[in-house]
Amino acid sequence: MSSDSEQRPPTFSAEADSSSRVGESVSEYREKPGVIDTDTRLASAGETEAMWPGRPARRSVMRSLARSATDSKSRKEAAAYRGDHSTSHTRRDLLTGDWTIFAPKRNERPNDYESKNAPASVAVTTQPAVDADCPFCSGAESRTPEAVWSAKLGDQGAPPIENGATRFAGPHVEVVAGEQDGWDVRVVPNKFPAVSPSEAATGAHVDRHELFPITDVVGGHEVIIESALHAESITEYDPAMVYMTLLAFRDRIRHWRQVPGINYISVFKNCGPEAGASLRHSHSQLIATSLMPHHVRTTMLRCEHHRARTGCSLACDLLRAELAERSRLIDRTDSFVAFCPFASRFGGLIRMTSVEHQPHFDLMTDTSLDQLASFLWRVLSWVKEAFPGKAFNYLLHTCPPGCQQPDAFQWSLDVFPRLSKTAGFEWSCDCMINSLLPESAALRYREIARKHDPRNVLLTR
Numbered sequence: 001m002s003s004d005s006e007q008r009p010p011t012f013s014a015e016a017d018s019s020s021r022v023g024e025s026v027s028e029y030r031e032k033p034g035v036i037d038t039d040t041r042l043a044s045a046g047e048t049e050a051m052w053p054g055r056p057a058r059r060s061v062m063r064s065l066a067r068s069a070t071d072s073k074s075r076k077e078a079a080a081y082r083g084d085h086s087t088s089h090t091r092r093d094l095l096t097g098d099w100t101i102f103a104p105k106r107n108e109r110p111n112d113y114e115s116k117n118a119p120a121s122v123a124v125t126t127q128p129a130v131d132a133d134c135p136f137c138s139g140a141e142s143r144t145p146e147a148v149w150s151a152k153l154g155d156q157g158a159p160p161i162e163n164g165a166t167r168f169a170g171p172h173v174e175v176v177a178g179e180q181d182g183w184d185v186r187v188v189p190n191k192f193p194a195v196s197p198s199e200a201a202t203g204a205h206v207d208r209h210e211l212f213p214i215t216d217v218v219g220g221h222e223v224i225i226e227s228a229l230h231a232e233s234i235t236e237y238d239p240a241m242v243y244m245t246l247l248a249f250r251d252r253i254r255h256w257r258q259v260p261g262i263n264y265i266s267v268f269k270n271c272g273p274e275a276g277a278s279l280r281h282s283h284s285q286l287i288a289t290s291l292m293p294h295h296v297r298t299t300m301l302r303c304e305h306h307r308a309r310t311g312c313s314l315a316c317d318l319l320r321a322e323l324a325e326r327s328r329l330i331d332r333t334d335s336f337v338a339f340c341p342f343a344s345r346f347g348g349l350i351r352m353t354s355v356e357h358q359p360h361f362d363l364m365t366d367t368s369l370d371q372l373a374s375f376l377w378r379v380l381s382w383v384k385e386a387f388p389g390k391a392f393n394y395l396l397h398t399c400p401p402g403c404q405q406p407d408a409f410q411w412s413l414d415v416f417p418r419l420s421k422t423a424g425f426e427w428s429c430d431c432m433i434n435s436l437l438p439e440s441a442a443l444r445y446r447e448i449a450r451k452h453d454p455r456n457v458l459l460t461r
């Protein structure tokens with residue numbers, strides 16, 4: 001976030017504010033020029049009033065927290081704010097504009113369908129090995145389309161790679177744009193794609209009625225097979241496999257970004273049937289499409305609006321606020337941070353991103369991806385330990401090819417266990433209900449992270 005932090009209004013720095021501006025009231029901040037008014041300028045006044053009648057000042061509470069760490073009155077306010085665990089409330093994700101209802105009491109409800117003896121959604125394997133019936137295992141290459149990318153571990157005794165000014169001491173990997181013997185990670189076109197290849201577009205889907213819009217959707221749908229050996233969770237493998245998987249993400253996003261007409265690229269993982277997986281072998285997917293989904297467009301526009309108004313990336317501002325607030329942070333390295341976002345749509349959601357401003361995941365270096373792989377492996381291990389046997393998803397957000405202002409964007413990777421099912425209310429209005437507060441989830445994850453690596457885990461207030 002270096003470039004943004006230099007341009008942003010100085011009054012939003014927790015470090016700068018902690019020793020001054022003590023005890024400033026909510027109304028004082030509302031009137032100051034140059035301060036980011038994170039709620040009403042991104043939501044219309046009408047939207048905010050409709051969702052939260054009579055409560056226009058919430059936006060200033062977080063800022064007040066960051067500014068007033070040394071002030072006892074404000075500390076009480078902060079504690080009251082953070083400690084509001086018992087009653088339902090809504091929080092807004094400023095990136096997407098989505099409101100989520102937090103209803104901690106719902107965790108206490110009985111569940112006839114959840115037996116203590118119910119089998120785990122995600123099986124725990126002891127040692128990955130080839131499964132002769134699995135189309136993703138080594139030896140079954142003929143059961144999938146031909147690979148478009150593959151990687152295998154090279155000679156690990158070779159000297160570090162000199163790459164310009166940097167020296168990469170991570171795993172030696174041999175990457176080819178196609179098949180190779182002895183592969184460890186392999187990318188193949190999906191046999192059952194969600195989108196048609198460009199050459200298959202017929203042009204038959206054209207608007208014939210203004211009330212029934214229709215159009216072709218073209219692009220690519222690929223499967224990233226994360227090991228030649230059979231296991232359901234990527235945490236069963238060595239972190240080197242995670243590194244090669246991230247290399248695959250980066251290289252295939254780069255490929256699709258250059259294909260004309262592609263506006264959006266989604267990279268995601270479904271692990272376990274409740275998360276949408278149909279095959280057990282650990283894998284991720286990439287869908288590149290001419291369609292710019294409405295939700296993505298909305299987020300992009302909000303980020304661009306914020307950047308135009310403040311000169312800052314909205315995601316970076318939110319991260320700075322999370323770093324100042326601390327209660328939802330889990331862990332960080334020199335380059336990356338993991339936290340449970342303030343307005344998480346799903347219980348237990350962990351967001352990973354880089355500390356430095358970086359819109360494009362596909363511009364990450366080998367060194368950065370090696371570090372990220374180790375961090376991601378740890379994050380997934382925390383999720384597995386905190387919610388044993390639960391299915392999970394992860395979603396990689398990177399600046400879409402169709403974005404006009406890339407600097408407004410920030411890449412992130414969201415990991416979340418599937419703790420509850422989307423039910424009637426959520427389907428009726430697209431407003432999620434989350435019964436696990438992100439502060440509680442972060443506390444749980446921090447305890448696990450601290451147990452495994454006490455040196456690196458942040459202390460919180």
Ligand SMILES: [Zn+2]
Pocket residue numbers: 131134135136137229230231281
């Ligand atoms: Zn397999």
